[in-house]
Amino acid sequence: MGESELTAAAVRAELAKVADAADAIHLQRFFKTGPGEYGEGDVFIGVRVPQTRKVAKAFAGIALPEIDELLDSEVHEHRLAGLVLLNDRMAKASRKRGADVELQRRIVELYLAAVRRGRVNNWDLVDASAEFVLGPWYLDRPRDLLFELAAQESLWERRVALLTTFAFIKAGDPATTLELCERLLVDRRDLIQKAVGWMLREIGKRVDAAILTGFLDAHAAGMGRTALSYATEHLTPEQRAHYRAQR
Structure with a gap:
């Protein structure tokens, strides 16, 4: 995949292809999105975790601003894909030989900003x-x-x-x-x-x-x-x- 194709919009499009409306209903119940529940208002399109990870894997190398755009999405699976991509970038930046400390710092700052503005906002997102x-x-x-x-x-x-x-x-x-x-x-x-x-x-x-x-x-x-x-x-x-x- 060319660099010009590594965009948040392209990730969203790929997730939409494997989304299932029935799964969306199930996931919204499972993650307690009703009034007064811990996931109140969260939006699901119906993509299971293995599928989300598979889509994210195809976008390894995506730029951090594109990941940040995914983390700002109202759609839960978009945010999860963004976090999976961020994990991958952190793992690569943290390798013992040739660790990229400045990139690590940028990743941590981006993640903490997302946490503080309430975008890492369900237990699966935190735990992942x-x-x-x-x-x-x-x-x-x-x-x-x-x-x-x-x-x-x-x-x-x-x-x-x-x-x-x-x-x-x-x-x-x-x-x-x-x-x-x-x-x-x-x-x-x-x-x-x-x-x-x-x-x-x-x-x-x-x-x-x-x-x-x-x-x-x-x-x-x-x-x-x-x-x-x-x-x-x-x-x-x-x-x-x-x-x-x-x-």
């Missing part, structure tokens, strides 16, 4: 991007920005902060995750509770089960039911019963 865009950048840098995001009222900014740390957990560094989880325990919104429990569970699985149980020893009594259930999922039945009895 935060660890892959912000994770590599903050792995070896100060992480103050993540605590700033976690201090916002926005559900999505808080989830971005926490899901970014999945990259740190995979690198064997759970410290930031633990601190963010401690701060977010009081947020009883379901999608924060699930994220907290999920990240704690991953610490136990990937880093050290003793770190997880140590956190639970200190905090289980004050944890929400959902977070505690997710966090203890891979513990023994006896351990799960022990921690759940503390609530």
Whole structure:
């Protein structure tokens, strides 16, 4: 595909070709787009994730302003395609040999701007991007920005902060995750509770089960039911019963 064809408009056109109206109805229900729900007002055209990723793959090398245009679309699948493309650009810019730090910086700034203007605004969008865009950048840098995001009222900014740390957990560094989880325990919104429990569970699985149980020893009594259930999922039945009895 020629460079002149690598445009946001071309991505949108390709997604439209594989869109399905029945799937759009299903996805709008699944992602809670009704009044008062967390995805209120989001628009779907009915493209499944594997198809979206396939379309995005054909546009590798698309310019960042075109990705930014996709992220500003009212259509969910357009934004997801933009994030998939941004992940790819970040991965290429982060390769150990010849890493392009300036390009990394531009990608991170573009992503954070999209987060702050409410364009990374559903759990699948956050989960498909935060660890892959912000994770590599903050792995070896100060992480103050993540605590700033976690201090916002926005559900999505808080989830971005926490899901970014999945990259740190995979690198064997759970410290930031633990601190963010401690701060977010009081947020009883379901999608924060699930994220907290999920990240704690991953610490136990990937880093050290003793770190997880140590956190639970200190905090289980004050944890929400959902977070505690997710966090203890891979513990023994006896351990799960022990921690759940503390609530």
